[in-house]
Amino acid sequence: MNVGLQQFISNQLSIGGARFISIGGGSINDTYRIESSEFNFFCKSNSAKKFPGLFEKEKNGLEFLRNTCAIRVPGIVWCGTFDDKQILILEWIEQGLRTDAFWKKFGKELAALHSFDRDGPTINGFPENNFMGALPQDNTPSNNWVDCFVERRLKPQIALALYSR
Secondary structure, rough: OOOOHHHHHHHOOOOOEEEEEEEEOOOOOOEEEEOOOOEEEEEEHHHHHHHHHHHHHHHHHHHHHHHOOOOOOOOOEEEEOOOOOEEEEOOOOOOOOOHHHHHHHHHHHHHHHHHHOOOOOOOOOOOOOEOOOOEEEEEOOOHHHHHHHHHHHHHHHHHHHHHOO
8 A cells, every 4th residue: 555545544533553464355455454552453445437436335235234233344534535435444453253152143144134124024125226346236125135136136247247248
């Protein structure tokens, strides 16, 4: 990460002397652990021109998930842009041990998340479209999980695989 971007992020977080440590994180984002004397953060950045609004939509999704209280989701620290970069900074969560107890708890939380009731019967989808990685994701609400999964997740991916050769 260039020095100008590091300084900008440090100013947004009101921290000095932070270390930016590059970590693995996918095909479209540059990812960093930001270490300061008081806190650690997770930082993602990518091209605001190639993926406009991606992190704003991710922020909205994370806030929604956090508000369900069904599963632990990192807190949003800051989301915005600098020059041609969009940036999302999240609370750093240390990796836990993947024990049998972890997987049982995770399974229960995931099931609770997907049975979350928003003022009536469970609705599959989300109030806005967003992204699956770099790919646009249609989140048009549906009352039927299977239809939603097939029409909004599987078919678009199959079409991309078949027609992007």
